[in-house]
Amino acid sequence: MDSGDSESVHAAAQRSDSRGSPRPGAGASCERGVPQGGCRPCSWTRARASCSCAWWTCHVPGARTCSCRWPSRGSAARTCTPCRGCDRCGLCQDGRYQFCEVDAAAHSVGMWRDGGWAELCLVPEKNLHRLPAGMSLRQASLMEPLSCVVHGWELAAPLPVGSRVLVLGAGVIGNLWAALLHHHGHRQVTVSEPLEGRRRALHKLGTGYEVVSPAELRAKPAGWTVDLVVDCSGHAPAVQHALGLLGPGGTLLLFGVAPPRAVISISPYDMYKNELKIKAVNRNPFTCNKALGLIEAMGDRYIDFEKLGVKTFRLTEYKSAIEELAKGSISKAMFEVDAEFPKGA
Numbered sequence: 001m002d003s004g005d006s007e008s009v010h011a012a013a014q015r016s017d018s019r020g021s022p023r024p025g026a027g028a029s030c031e032r033g034v035p036q037g038g039c040r041p042c043s044w045t046r047a048r049a050s051c052s053c054a055w056w057t058c059h060v061p062g063a064r065t066c067s068c069r070w071p072s073r074g075s076a077a078r079t080c081t082p083c084r085g086c087d088r089c090g091l092c093q094d095g096r097y098q099f100c101e102v103d104a105a106a107h108s109v110g111m112w113r114d115g116g117w118a119e120l121c122l123v124p125e126k127n128l129h130r131l132p133a134g135m136s137l138r139q140a141s142l143m144e145p146l147s148c149v150v151h152g153w154e155l156a157a158p159l160p161v162g163s164r165v166l167v168l169g170a171g172v173i174g175n176l177w178a179a180l181l182h183h184h185g186h187r188q189v190t191v192s193e194p195l196e197g198r199r200r201a202l203h204k205l206g207t208g209y210e211v212v213s214p215a216e217l218r219a220k221p222a223g224w225t226v227d228l229v230v231d232c233s234g235h236a237p238a239v240q241h242a243l244g245l246l247g248p249g250g251t252l253l254l255f256g257v258a259p260p261r262a263v264i265s266i267s268p269y270d271m272y273k274n275e276l277k278i279k280a281v282n283r284n285p286f287t288c289n290k291a292l293g294l295i296e297a298m299g300d301r302y303i304d305f306e307k308l309g310v311k312t313f314r315l316t317e318y319k320s321a322i323e324e325l326a327k328g329s330i331s332k333a334m335f336e337v338d339a340e341f342p343k344g345a
């Protein structure tokens, strides 16, 4: 879709009815994903009249190309982020769409809106990002988790090379953090992970980082400190312990999603005395293209399923996928599908 088409759709998106809700302009598609007509690439959308697509995933009839066209390999291919905002509220207009709570059902794919765990799904156009030419779909599939890491990376900056870093958790997020730190030249990194399988798997990244169990971390001598803790576990007791490992000027970066009722305690005096900082990371506001750039730069050296502990499954193998995740033999399960698209899609 070229920029002219995009502007046409965008202009239609700005029209509002008397209730203040957006609705398609003349010639655009329906509000519930039933296009009133359109170009050939959208034929399968029309065939799925019961789908839950939002109207802005559809297109202006007569457009040369279509926003929901199935991506082909090469520069026309797209990858998708599940989260965006309404683009109309103050938070969105400030560039902080991760806090948007308006119309979440329309643009949060896989959470409030159908998507994932299926061969096909429709996503809003604004959730799509064009892949650089030559990028594999496997690497592109890691765009979204890496984009969240990029947001955390920017919050943690500046992080001079030579800083001492502790990463809690060696799931795919912890592994991406390890890869990104190594890519940027950081060598004084320790990763703590309770599952032995994940500790072993992390060595495949070839970073040379120290990998320890939580018990080994607790056995560190007094005075062992770090400049940055990146929590990728969401496990409050681990976060509480790591807070005490921050040296002067240190930063605790909360990346893992803790249970809503989990709590940790802080000492305001220690925070004052050592100028400690606590920052939290919520999703990926406008960092997707940065993540794609990083994937290009990091390449097969880091962005590799085997090295990151990612394993693919068929949808019918979902039980095995969950079991392997629980065992810790993999860092992430990903489903690979061979979807058949109707002609013209």
Ligand SMILES: [Zn+2]
Pocket: 085, 086, 087, 088, 089, 090, 091, 092, 093, 097, 100, 101, 102
């Ligand atoms: Zn919003």
